[in-house]
Amino acid sequence: MANALQLLTIGIGIAGYYALVAVGFAIIFATLRIFHIAHGTVFIAAGYLFFFLYRVYGVDMLWSGLAAIVVAALVGLAIDKAVYIPVMRRGGGLFSVFIASLGVSLIFDAGFLVYTKGVITVARTAPLAIISVGGVTFRALDLLVLAVVFMVYGLLYLWFHRTKTGLAVRGLTDNRGLAAVVGMNVGQTRTLIFLVASALAGIAGVLTAYDTGIAPDTGSRTLFVAVVAVILGGVRNILLGTIFGSLSLGILTAYAGFFFPEWVTFGVFSTMIALILVRPRGVFG
Amino acid sequence: MQHAKRFTAIAYRLAAGVAAAAFVMLASLNLASAQAAKGEPYKIGVTYPLSGPQGAWGQLLIPAMEIAVADVNAAGGVNGRPLALVIEDSKGNPEGAISAMRKVVQVDDVKAILTIFTNVVSAQMPLADQLKVPLLSPVEAPGLVKNSQWAFAHASPASRTLPLLYAYWKDHNLKRLFAFFPNTAMVKFLSPMVKTETSELGMEFDQALFNLGDTDFRGIITRAKSFNPDGILIYGHGTPDEGVIMKQIRELGMTTQIYTGCACVTVKSYREASGEAANGTIFSGFKYDKTYAKKFIDAYTKRLGFGPDYAGLEVYDMVGMIAEAIKTHGYSGDGIRKGLTEIKNFQSIGGGLVSMDADRQSEVAVGLYKITDYAKPDFVEIAP
Secondary structure: OHHHHHHHHHHHHHHHHHHHHHHHHHHHHHHHOOOOOOHHHHHHHHHHHHHHHHHHOOOOHHHHHHHHHHHHHHHHHHHHHHHHHHHHHOOOOHHHHHHHHHHHHHHHHHHHHHHHOOOOEOOOOOOOOEEEEOOEEEEHHHHHHHHHHHHHHHHHHHHHHHOHHHHHHHHHHHOHHHHHHOOOOHHHHHHHHHHHHHHHHHHHHHHHHHOOOEOOOHHHHHHHHHHHHHHHHOOOOHHHHHHHHHHHHHHHHHHHHHHOHHHHHHHHHHHHHHHHHHOOOOOOO | OHHHHHHHHHHHHHHHHHHHHHHHHHHHHHHHHHHOOOOOOEEEEEEEOOOOOOHHHHHHHHHHHHHHHHHHHHOOOEOOEOEEEEEEEOOOOHHHHHHHHHHHHHHOOOOOEEEOOHHHHHHHHHHHHHHOOOEEEOOOOOOHHHHOOOEEEOOOOHHHHHHHHHHHHHHOOOOEEEEEEEOOOHHHHHHHHHHHHHHHOOOEEEEEEEOOOOOOOHHHHHHHHHHOOOEEEEOOOOOHHHHHHHHHHHHOOOOOOEEEOOOHHHOHHHHHHHHHHHOOOEEEEEOOOOOOOHHHHHHHHHHHOOOOOHHHHHHHHHHHHHHHHHHHHOOOHHHHHHHHHOOOOEEOOOOOEEEEOOOOEEEOOEEEEEEEEOOOOEEEEOOO
16 A cells, blocks of 8 residues: 555656646647657756756855746747748648757757766756655655646636637637637747746646756656646647646546556556547547 | 704704795796786777766776786786777667677777676677677666676676665565656666555555756655655666755655665765765665775775766776676687676675576675765665
């Protein structure tokens, strides 16, 4: 029983990171149909900036984190303005945008590799505080990550359901063509979508740089898992879908690690395929 | 009397003059030999990954080779000629490695190749047989290089490092060991080795395989925790994953003694990932005498901002071994192959002596160490 609870705690902790990256990716994909591979680049850029400000230059942790998140938002927006929009203006379809996104991701990965020599960088040097309750041990950082996830999802819910711009985002998710016809400012909404989604990747990047550390390919790896979470949950209901997908993957990873560690990847992805066969559009459509 | 004194004084002056002249001549001769490395360089091919997921290996190890080449050349080169590296990106996979090998041999005409990774060496060996070019790599898979007379390995394989740990466990009466191995080809020979030996020592044993690149291993560690071991062995490729496992073991409240099979703490990524959790870890690995290697460590640190890891020492040695082989048997594929086969009591930059065994696997000096300060890193040699 203690093991079951311990694994559940670990799974929920893992899910927190997935959820932050997945929800940003899902917002962009659901509204603009862009398979934004470079979302991982935004994630890693924030992580590196946080590392440099906080650990190398000794800037206060909060300010370092905030600066990294703001820069992440701007990097995401810059990718859209400098790459995606010009590609589409020149008649490129969504596949061209996908290839361009992959190219951006590979360029940044290669640049980070040359600069860092592939050395992993961890923003913290001190061990994490751990808390033990009834045989179950968890890290204080996991509580913080979950608090951030609750806050982010709560704010996103309020944005989607209580604001005019949020309504525009939902409008784009439902019917992009119609949204433009009814006079919605698609360009402005698109800017907002990239800013918010990239800031969310930034939050995840900062937390990851603080927790396990980052290497040049951490962004791509993290994004891959986040995409799976999005596919599992579906993009019709972004918040419910991504939280479901992330929780499923996190918990599955923790239990698989305990019962059949060498089969974790096999188990996780077999489950994903099985779910997709049953619900091709994801559990929440 | 006066004449005799004067004669003695003149004789002393003459002797001093001759000695000084001889000293200057010898010094200039020595200087001349140190500066005489000129002419067409002896080329060594390097097929290492420079890009992609394994790119860090090339980025970290090639500077060590370049320093070794610079040191050889500064000391007069090999038979008066300089060494030069011809570097080609292998991308860390067999296809890239074959293409890189063909390029450095057939276009650049190198006579020996430094390479890395079991899968890459396995793919390159048939081509080495065909092209008659020796390969020298830090692969640890037992018996791999036995399959080609053109393949050589310089590393500290498990067959040399593990016995030190077995002896320590026996001496400290270890009862239950849990091992973490990477889910790679390495586990095929490592797992049976450890399982058999622990069984012979009367220990209970369990293991789990981890996937390289994962970031959260706490599910697997919970399994280890439920086994209630009094020793944990983490034995892999020295990747940061192992450092993360170490850290997460402590973050799940386990205080069990950790053992590893390499001087991984000298790898910057590894100790960044492990943090303080690495302190107190006992490892057996390549002899790494920081005092002996100081000049190399300083040169490397000047270039990269941090010290070389144990693999950096291994590749530094390899350049020296090839230089030695060229010196004794000439600059040809077959000459270098013969020279490498005859390596005996070669002075490693790590402080130990290296000889090549009959299977072309180097017999390196290994030691058992305890990490005292992961950040520097500092470690002390302990008795097995």
